[in-house]
Amino acid sequence: MPDILILDQISKQFDQRKVINQLSFSVKEGEIFGLLGPNGAGKTTLVNIMTGLLNAEHGRVTLFEKHAPGDNFARANIGLASQSLALYEDLTAEENLRFFGKMHALEKNALKTAVSQTLAVVGLEDRANQRVKEFSGGMKRRLNLAVAILHKPKLLILDEPTVGVDPQSRNAIMESIQTLSDQGHSIIYTTHYMEEVEKLCDRVAIIDKGQLVALDSVNGLLQTHGKSHRIRYSQDNKVITVDSDNPLQKIRELLNSEQQARISNLSVQSPTLEQVFLNLTGRELRD
């Protein structure tokens, strides 16, 4: 698969503070690419650079093989669902879609078809004529996604699209994203929910302090960076958790010890993406 996006040695700073520091990676056509990082890692800045909302001070961004962010072709082929709900609350769902459709040069029949199809994808057909301000948080998130996919972009950038929604809406959004991927859209997906990444993403980049820390498939990251297994057991009515790089050795030690008779409910958990994330980015608070 060809690369749909290439970031080459990108740097960006605000007030002498480097937010992105010589960052490079590429996204392949048709894949769901996860972008993980703690708060302040530079994810949103990176998204803004990819879409042309911000200019990088150094480095080069290439979209669709030969285009630069912000040029007409790139803008016509990128869909952005930003972290904030970029919707007009006093307009109805359909009016929002019709307006943004017109801004993407969709007209008449094409616009009408796109609006009804998109409303169906996000499950809001029966709420088309309701004003957005009357929507629940989950419905707004789904509409936010609908606006991003309305013009059938080749590259869809989703910046924390499931923040603050209930499990039902989150599930609906994730199913929609999977459907879009199946239809051939390339997707860049930023989130703090590791299970979403594990479930959806083909490859994941973890960035911290504006730098790329790791880039691989979920399994690759687990194998490379997921060293510790988590061993959990009960002893004297207490639950004890132990992390170990060699779980078999640890279990043998426990079973051969004098405590053996008092141990029950022994389980071993494989490394998770969250553990990998914390191993790579540290445990100190970032806010």
Added chain:
Amino acid sequence: MTNKLLAVTQKDLKLLYRDKGGFFFTFIFPIIMAVFFGSMMSGSGGIKGISLQVVDADQSVISKAFVDKLDAAAELKVVLSDEATARETVRKGKAAAYLILPKGFGEAKGNLFSGKTATVQLGVDPKRSAIKGLLQGVLMSYAAEDMQSAFTDTSKMSTQIDKSLAEVRQARDSGELGDNDKTDRLLDFLDNLQEMVATDSFNNTSNSNENSAGNTADENTSEENEFNGFQPLIIETQAITVNRDGPPSGYDVSFPQGILWGILGCLSAFSLSLVSERNQGTLSRLLVSSANRSTILAGKALACFLTIIFIAVSLLLLGKLVFGIQIRQPDLMVVSLVAIGFCFSGLMILFSVISKSEKAASGITWAAMMLMAMAGGGMIPLAFMPAWMTPVSQFSPVKWSILALEGPMWRQFSLIEMLPVVGVLFGIGLVSFLLGVRLFKWQSSST
């Protein structure tokens, strides 16, 4: 590009219409302002208090009594004056009309059987036919009242008859009256009348004829005929052209002010809209779409422009149809409205771009608007401002906008006089818009 521009315009108009606060300050508040201040500046309206300059050239007891009667009338606001001042005051439009009671007024009015009718001169602008009609009616009714009073007062009547008998006899004796037969019959009639008055039987007869006397007064205002002696008053109207160096009514001042307040409300609403879009993320979404920055700003400016035109046309129509404001040059008014719309749409773009947050936008816009309104006559009419404010007001687009509105209304500006006014407005709009677009692009590229 045009479709995208129109889509932004349509969306912004929808949002303004659905925003109750914005709608109130843009459309309702200006109407309240215009009507409230218009009614304050126009007095209580109606025919009550028509300003009338009265010249009593006769200075007789009867003329003074008539002036006092007019002065006490609720319909009139009488100011005593000399003839030259009265004409000048009406010509300047500071009084609705003047009334001259010429020499001999008292004698004619006091001598019922002399064959003469009291004559007055009423000076009024021929265009103000309603005022003219009202004044004629009022004057005639008071004169008729005097006549009725004379007929029903037996002592006055008796004196009048004695006086008339003496005058007729003197004329007969000196040979002035040729037909002795007719003269004798007239003398007999007067003798009989005197007898009736003396026996107090006259009152009963005159009361029964009250209505017909009133009709005579109404129907004969200026024609000479053989019954002139029984006309209450002859009113000679004199046409006087009013030089319009003042507004015809308070509403002609308050409606341009109201329009400006509506425009300022519109300016505020649209200035905030761009900042809101920036904060809620829709601007980013628009910038990522196929629409370019100039299209987005132009779409917003067009929405603002159309709203301004709508406000102005609505208020002018309301003012004309309900409050009688005058638009003497509609073609120049169209030019004025376009210039005003262009000016404030440009300013809106500039204000919206220089603000980073909604609070800042609100503060900057309202502060600028208050200064512009205060300096430009949006709060106090320019005519009532102290002299030192005049040079300051030159810098306020509100001042130029009010002039642009008043010019085709009552100032009767010529096209040449209008050119600098609309030129300034177009200039402010163009510079503001270009500056706003430049700043918007610079902000985007520098982040």
